[in-house]
Amino acid sequence: MDKMPKWADVALVPVVSLIIAALISAIVFVAVGQNPWEALKLMAYGAVGTSDFLGYTLFYATNFIFTGLAVAVAFHASLFNIGGEGQVLLGGLGAAIVVLFVPWPHWTLALIAGATAAAVFGALWVAIPAYLQARRGSHIVITTIMFNFMASGVLIYMLSGPLKPDGNMQIATAIFPEASHLPSLNDIAGVFGSDLFGRSPVNISILIALLACVAVWALIWHTRLGYQIRALGRSESAAKYAGISAVNITMIALLISGGLAGMMAVNNTMGINTPQLVDNAAGGAGFIGIAVALMGRNHPVGIIIAALLFGALYQGGAELSAATSIPVQIVVVIQALVIMFTGALDEMVRSPIEKLFIRFGRSRVAGE
Amino acid sequence: MSDISPAIELIGISKAFGPVQANKDISIRVMPGTIHGIIGENGAGKSTLMSILYGFYKADAGEIFIAGQKTQIPDSQAAIAAGIGMVFQHFKLVQNFSVLENVVLGAEDGALLRPSLAKARKQLKSLAKEYELHVDPDAIIEDLGVGMQQRVEILKALYRQADILILDEPTGVLTPPEADQLFRILGRLKAEGKTIILITHKLREIMDITDTVSVMRRGEMDSTVKTSETTPADLAERMVGRKVLLRVDKTPAKPKDVVLEVRDLNITDEKGVHRLKGVSFNVRAGEILGIAGVSGNGQSELLEVLGGYEKATGDILVNGVPLDLTGAHSDGQSRRAHGIAHVPEDRQNEGLIMDFSAWENTAFGYHHDPEYQRNALLMDNAAILRDAQGKMDRFDVRPANPLLSAKNFSGGNQQKIVVAREIERDPDLLLVGQPTRGVDIGAIEFIHQQIVALRDAGKAILLVSVELDEIMGLSDRIAVMFDGKIMGERLPENTNEKELGLLMAGVTDGESA
Amino acid sequence: DGHASTPAIIYDLGGKFDKSFNESAFNGAQRWAEENEAEFAEFEITSDAQREQAIRRFAEDGNSPIVMAGFSWATALEASAPDYPDTDFVVIDVSWIDLPNVRAIGFKEQEGSYLVGMMAATASETGVVSFVGGMDIPLIRRFACGYAQGAMAANPDATVISNMTGTTPAAWNDPVKGSELTLAQISQGSDVVFAAAGGTGVGVLQTAADEGILSIGVDANQNYLHPGQVLTSMLKRVDTVVYDSFSNDGDLEAGIFILGVENGAVGYSLDEFNAELVSDEMKAAVDAASAEMVAGTLVVHDYMSDETCPALEF
Amino acid sequence: MDFFTIVQLGDASVRMAIPLLLACLAGLFSERAGIFDIGLEGKMLAAAFVSAAVSYTSGSVWVGLLAGIGISVVLAIIHGIASITFKGNQLISGVAINFFAAGLTVVIAQGWFAQGGRTPSLPQDARFNGLDFPGALSRMRDKMQASPGMQFYSEFVSGHSILVYLGLLAVPLSWWILYRTRFGLRLRAVGEAPEAVDTAGISVVRLRFSAVIICGILCGIAGAYLSTAVQAGFTKDMTANRGFIALAALIFAKWRPWYALGACLLFGLFFAIDIRFSNIQLQVIWIMVLLLGCAAALTTYAVRREKIDVIVLGGLSAVLAAVAFTAWFATASAEGISILAALWETVKVPSQLIQSLPYLFVVIVLAGFVGKAIPPRAGGQPYVKER
Ligand SMILES: Nc1ncnc2c1ncn2[C@@H]1O[C@H](COP(=O)(O)OP(=O)(O)OP(=O)(O)O)[C@@H](O)[C@H]1O
Numbered sequence A: 001m002d003k004m005p006k007w008a009d010v011a012l013v014p015v016v017s018l019i020i021a022a023l024i025s026a027i028v029f030v031a032v033g034q035n036p037w038e039a040l041k042l043m044a045y046g047a048v049g050t051s052d053f054l055g056y057t058l059f060y061a062t063n064f065i066f067t068g069l070a071v072a073v074a075f076h077a078s079l080f081n082i083g084g085e086g087q088v089l090l091g092g093l094g095a096a097i098v099v100l101f102v103p104w105p106h107w108t109l110a111l112i113a114g115a116t117a118a119a120v121f122g123a124l125w126v127a128i129p130a131y132l133q134a135r136r137g138s139h140i141v142i143t144t145i146m147f148n149f150m151a152s153g154v155l156i157y158m159l160s161g162p163l164k165p166d167g168n169m170q171i172a173t174a175i176f177p178e179a180s181h182l183p184s185l186n187d188i189a190g191v192f193g194s195d196l197f198g199r200s201p202v203n204i205s206i207l208i209a210l211l212a213c214v215a216v217w218a219l220i221w222h223t224r225l226g227y228q229i230r231a232l233g234r235s236e237s238a239a240k241y242a243g244i245s246a247v248n249i250t251m252i253a254l255l256i257s258g259g260l261a262g263m264m265a266v267n268n269t270m271g272i273n274t275p276q277l278v279d280n281a282a283g284g285a286g287f288i289g290i291a292v293a294l295m296g297r298n299h300p301v302g303i304i305i306a307a308l309l310f311g312a313l314y315q316g317g318a319e320l321s322a323a324t325s326i327p328v329q330i331v332v333v334i335q336a337l338v339i340m341f342t343g344a345l346d347e348m349v350r351s352p353i354e355k356l357f358i359r360f361g362r363s364r365v366a367g368e
Numbered sequence B: 001m002s003d004i005s006p007a008i009e010l011i012g013i014s015k016a017f018g019p020v021q022a023n024k025d026i027s028i029r030v031m032p033g034t035i036h037g038i039i040g041e042n043g044a045g046k047s048t049l050m051s052i053l054y055g056f057y058k059a060d061a062g063e064i065f066i067a068g069q070k071t072q073i074p075d076s077q078a079a080i081a082a083g084i085g086m087v088f089q090h091f092k093l094v095q096n097f098s099v100l101e102n103v104v105l106g107a108e109d110g111a112l113l114r115p116s117l118a119k120a121r122k123q124l125k126s127l128a129k130e131y132e133l134h135v136d137p138d139a140i141i142e143d144l145g146v147g148m149q150q151r152v153e154i155l156k157a158l159y160r161q162a163d164i165l166i167l168d169e170p171t172g173v174l175t176p177p178e179a180d181q182l183f184r185i186l187g188r189l190k191a192e193g194k195t196i197i198l199i200t201h202k203l204r205e206i207m208d209i210t211d212t213v214s215v216m217r218r219g220e221m222d223s224t225v226k227t228s229e230t231t232p233a234d235l236a237e238r239m240v241g242r243k244v245l246l247r248v249d250k251t252p253a254k255p256k257d258v259v260l261e262v263r264d265l266n267i268t269d270e271k272g273v274h275r276l277k278g279v280s281f282n283v284r285a286g287e288i289l290g291i292a293g294v295s296g297n298g299q300s301e302l303l304e305v306l307g308g309y310e311k312a313t314g315d316i317l318v319n320g321v322p323l324d325l326t327g328a329h330s331d332g333q334s335r336r337a338h339g340i341a342h343v344p345e346d347r348q349n350e351g352l353i354m355d356f357s358a359w360e361n362t363a364f365g366y367h368h369d370p371e372y373q374r375n376a377l378l379m380d381n382a383a384i385l386r387d388a389q390g391k392m393d394r395f396d397v398r399p400a401n402p403l404l405s406a407k408n409f410s411g412g413n414q415q416k417i418v419v420a421r422e423i424e425r426d427p428d429l430l431l432v433g434q435p436t437r438g439v440d441i442g443a444i445e446f447i448h449q450q451i452v453a454l455r456d457a458g459k460a461i462l463l464v465s466v467e468l469d470e471i472m473g474l475s476d477r478i479a480v481m482f483d484g485k486i487m488g489e490r491l492p493e494n495t496n497e498k499e500l501g502l503l504m505a506g507v508t509d510g511e512s513a
Numbered sequence C: 001d002g003h004a005s006t007p008a009i010i011y012d013l014g015g016k017f018d019k020s021f022n023e024s025a026f027n028g029a030q031r032w033a034e035e036n037e038a039e040f041a042e043f044e045i046t047s048d049a050q051r052e053q054a055i056r057r058f059a060e061d062g063n064s065p066i067v068m069a070g071f072s073w074a075t076a077l078e079a080s081a082p083d084y085p086d087t088d089f090v091v092i093d094v095s096w097i098d099l100p101n102v103r104a105i106g107f108k109e110q111e112g113s114y115l116v117g118m119m120a121a122t123a124s125e126t127g128v129v130s131f132v133g134g135m136d137i138p139l140i141r142r143f144a145c146g147y148a149q150g151a152m153a154a155n156p157d158a159t160v161i162s163n164m165t166g167t168t169p170a171a172w173n174d175p176v177k178g179s180e181l182t183l184a185q186i187s188q189g190s191d192v193v194f195a196a197a198g199g200t201g202v203g204v205l206q207t208a209a210d211e212g213i214l215s216i217g218v219d220a221n222q223n224y225l226h227p228g229q230v231l232t233s234m235l236k237r238v239d240t241v242v243y244d245s246f247s248n249d250g251d252l253e254a255g256i257f258i259l260g261v262e263n264g265a266v267g268y269s270l271d272e273f274n275a276e277l278v279s280d281e282m283k284a285a286v287d288a289a290s291a292e293m294v295a296g297t298l299v300v301h302d303y304m305s306d307e308t309c310p311a312l313e314f
Numbered sequence D: 001m002d003f004f005t006i007v008q009l010g011d012a013s014v015r016m017a018i019p020l021l022l023a024c025l026a027g028l029f030s031e032r033a034g035i036f037d038i039g040l041e042g043k044m045l046a047a048a049f050v051s052a053a054v055s056y057t058s059g060s061v062w063v064g065l066l067a068g069i070g071i072s073v074v075l076a077i078i079h080g081i082a083s084i085t086f087k088g089n090q091l092i093s094g095v096a097i098n099f100f101a102a103g104l105t106v107v108i109a110q111g112w113f114a115q116g117g118r119t120p121s122l123p124q125d126a127r128f129n130g131l132d133f134p135g136a137l138s139r140m141r142d143k144m145q146a147s148p149g150m151q152f153y154s155e156f157v158s159g160h161s162i163l164v165y166l167g168l169l170a171v172p173l174s175w176w177i178l179y180r181t182r183f184g185l186r187l188r189a190v191g192e193a194p195e196a197v198d199t200a201g202i203s204v205v206r207l208r209f210s211a212v213i214i215c216g217i218l219c220g221i222a223g224a225y226l227s228t229a230v231q232a233g234f235t236k237d238m239t240a241n242r243g244f245i246a247l248a249a250l251i252f253a254k255w256r257p258w259y260a261l262g263a264c265l266l267f268g269l270f271f272a273i274d275i276r277f278s279n280i281q282l283q284v285i286w287i288m289v290l291l292l293g294c295a296a297a298l299t300t301y302a303v304r305r306e307k308i309d310v311i312v313l314g315g316l317s318a319v320l321a322a323v324a325f326t327a328w329f330a331t332a333s334a335e336g337i338s339i340l341a342a343l344w345e346t347v348k349v350p351s352q353l354i355q356s357l358p359y360l361f362v363v364i365v366l367a368g369f370v371g372k373a374i375p376p377r378a379g380g381q382p383y384v385k386e387r
């Protein structure tokens, strides 16, 4: 018998961890002289209070779905891709290049081309760390962190050099051509005469994010590749016995991961109201993806839920900092706590729960 | 005799690992100055019990008396203080430390190292003289053979003035001569009045050197008897709770044409050590070739090469077709394509993925198999599940629930899952490594029958096992490996344990004659 | 007072307390608030994604005027301003947006820099003066270019060393590198350093003080940071712009305005902290130059007009 | 490049190296005990903030230093609880700690000082100032006139803050502790084979906790150094990834104290170069030689190996070559001169590239092209007796 039922593992444990994280966050609020309850209400309002706020929440959630999936796919191969940040930037670069230099007749084409380019660039950016991990055992965590810095170097160089419109002081590309602008959900809702999402930039790439979730779900649990990824992740020695090439699977898993991260650019570069590539396009989404994946137990459904939660947190946090003196970094703190409790301190939460189930299980067996 | 209090007395020891009850209410008394044997099936709880005595695990319940004194042993520190030393089944040495550093570790005299090391160096010299336990104090552990490493472990215990010495399956890794040497040492220690507990699977050893012997079964203490008052057959029966059929009943083999041909196989590992030295042999359809040998003499490497996850030079032909030994096709997938199935030595780390459910494990290695695919893109999980259910029923895996994850099955049942997966592929050549390690007798019989049945179906089988009686029982031909070489081939009907034992020790016919 | 609606100010990434540009804007708002015992709304963005969000947020809350400090606001503002025709927007350091409800304000930083450049060259004993810029953008090069021209004017054979801290917004906030750059410049002989680098300037002025050379602050009056060791500060009256916009009663004149010495929008600071550093003839020379600028007889070359500088190699 | 510039470069290298060195030694103790710690960055950052804040409020930099060490140790203990007590994933715990510090420092700094997440600048006497050795010149301008020996003495030897000398002292001290004391022996053992330590009657948990605490102390000093010696106050994210570079240096140093000193000085030099020579001019021909040389080297390495190597390294070589030629032709067209003439043109190396050099080097180090490094055997895995 397993130590505890599946539902407890996938739902109960994360929820308990989350509650603990929330409690400690509350303490932090008190420490900086904020009433946590008031803060929570402010955040909640800021997250879903108005149609605009709701829209922004969904907009950020879309980002986090992409990066969360990216981290999760790598996690299934027990690889820790912490380079989402850099892969997002490169993805943005890819999208920007194809959208700026090719006159797409219609946004659908621009979307396909942009998404592909973004994914390819994101994947290529993780190719070297992946290769070094697979072939030379160089630690993927540190290499990807280094590649994050180099990514922003590359981006800044492109934005302040080749891609910089003359006389423009902002470190950003020109605004993408009109034809390539993606319809925002509000435009779509507008067709039905609704103003559900206000002027927020949430756009159809949220649908792409959801498609990506389905794709990842199928990949991981219903394809040979996914089977091999999971096998390698669980036991390298067994994978070797089965003739699963650690090198190839490591590479492929990370390339997919990087591609997913890169595709976030579709949302935050092509999707925003004034589509252009700015210097800090990633805005920490790459890192939040880690928390999202951990909390979502590396499962697309969990990731969607976690992404929505962090989207709300991010947007609510921004509103909170606008209304109070608390800086937005409070979100980073909460993010850290979530990572800590759902990730590293998982055992602390899990083992007492497991013990309960085992005791309960024993007595039941005895009863039979 | 009851007036002298026992050196060790355990009363009502229980220990559970999560769901596993490794020890159930175990009591045992060991008299001072005696050698006390403990036997039992794998997983019976022997190591657990001794680890509790040594303070490595904490017992859930029970009391420990040392020399009549009730003693708390919360950790090894306490055990050492109580004069207990233990040589574990898996040595506990720091691989890249010198012998000296390993001996000193934890028994230093002061905060500074130099004096302690100097003292230990002197000590080792005298110990070496006293017990002919010669080891170079400055040698690095990873450069030493297992025999030497075991000496270091014994020296560690003696350096700490242990007068109770526990040895957990010490001879498993030793050649017969090394084993004899060890027993001489144990004899000398006993003569000095030290108390020795010896865990082993080898009844011969029990009969040879122990005074009393305890039999454990399924985590419980079955019985303790005077060695002089028992027989191997009696012990075997106590061990497994019923009559053991010592021989597998099988008809003589009808070998047909050669399926596997191995010519001049060589392996040099990254350290530059030659693991295989010009190994050549062949296996015919309808016969079982057993490879005997002390573990670590190249059998594992041989299996790994054949299984496709170790590179080598030389030639391997299956049904006359040469295999790729170095290139892109030297992997498990292409081996399976050649009709080779493989029951690996280490099921927990190779044969199965412990966190995968049983049904996922039944496709393991064959996940590319057409019958498991729904279409070009997706796997047909339903088909795999159906297949798994069938296999588990036919091989009577308990519980026959494909949804359970592999780690929740017992050793024997885990092994049945692997065997079912490999045998039911109906391969031309079956590689079997340690098929019954950590498996109880019921499962052993079943698995042996399956292997024989496959042979009778006209398949070639290569069996590697460190258990001599398993080799003797199953094989139609026996090859003995020592130090990466095949020392010789024998037919089971006209050889005996002694001869094989010598070959396993590297003593070739010439010398023995 | 009969103010129509609460004004709002949104700071740039550098942050409200960058001891410089944003802080100067904040001071203006603060002064207005104190004088009229009134409230104003404010927001520090932390990522570009928030720009448009912040503008719309304040606009929808009915704030007006909404003042934005920094050229990075241009895109977001152009996108959102048309949606709020009866809200007044003021954007500082942007001289190209032409919308009916936007007042775009640029500064002739080259003029102020010219003046402090003159003072630097006069005060220098080694004849070498230096410049530490923040992020390498045309706007900052405009500072450097004006500074160099001023130095040359005061001392034709003066040497001007110029370094930029970086090419990312992080360059506005890297005091460590600021101080290292200063050390490097000192070792090249510089004994007066002008920092136009936001938060990075803090490190520059600190090191200059430690090393016993003179420094020149920027934007706000930074003389107080190291009394007797800051020669002067090149004032860029962002604060007055904010103050005026706030005070102005709901009917701001839209359009593009370039403010210079003649508007008193740029200049140099003189207070008790640097009084004994600024000799009378130094002051006289500088004031003369200012007068010529106002009169139009002295035109300082604007780097951004043609992205070249007569007095300095970048 | 005159002598004084070199001295200054060395001087700046040392100054940049010290925080790396302290963090590197911190990681060394932790990883030698089998606990990986990518939370060095976070611990330094937290310490940088707290020591600055406390120095400012208390007016005493030593109190600040202690407070900084305190917070760093607290974080180290949290990492210990996660990875030793609860056998959690050490990487994830480290990442969490990094984010925690990055966020909380700003939040609290804003809460206490309301200055946009930074502390007020520290007054002179609330900082670690340079110690001027007897007879040493303190002012840059005096040094420039001085004799080479004097320049070396005044600039390189003298004039650093006490923490610099402490940091350098930490190297021999660490070596002595590791290789000459009982504690060191046990520490090294627990990183290689915890079960051996355990069965030798030593508490693995206690050993590992003491290791992470030492790690915390060293990180604390490193952080305090940044905010109270290099700088006068805390600014957000001021550690600027030094924690991660220290980890790479640790690998480069093969987990040995003296090597660590060398590795950190090397990285310090990179930073010094970036700061001193942010605009480096290079002749196009040299750029071509460099890039094409690398490309050639990579390809030759790849061809003798497997397909994957050919694909990845071949691709990389292609990119490098492409960059080289674009640079070449771009200069040609920009200067409006012939392709050949362009070869001799000097162009400015992008500052981004120079800033990326340390990171690039980290990757090369990790790639093991500069010597294979074998980490402690038990590193990264919790010590689990019972599953
Ligand atoms: N550390 C552990 N965690 C969980 N279960 C364990 C652990 N050690 C042993 N077990 C289980 O406890 C039972 C007894 O194991 P133990 O090693 O004591 O058996 P044994 O008699 O020594 O077997 P062998 O002869 O193979 O050494 C087995 O089921 C084993 O799988």
Ligand SMILES: Nc1ncnc2c1ncn2[C@@H]1O[C@H](COP(=O)(O)OP(=O)(O)OP(=O)(O)O)[C@@H](O)[C@H]1O
Binding pocket: B017, B020, B042, B043, B044, B218, B407, B408, B409, B410, B411, B412, B413, B438, B439, B440, B441, B443, D387
């Ligand atoms: N290393 C281990 N870690 C955790 N649990 C284990 C381990 N080894 C065995 N177990 C559990 O211990 C139980 C008994 O394992 P063990 O191998 O001792 O069975 P057994 O008594 O030998 O039965 P069988 O005869 O079928 O092998 C199994 O349920 C298994 O889940």
Ligand SMILES: [Mg+2]
Binding pocket: B046, B047, B048, B089, B168
């Ligand atoms: Mg055992």
Ligand SMILES: [Mg+2]
Binding pocket: B042, B043, B410, B411, B412, B438, B439, B440
């Ligand atoms: Mg078993």
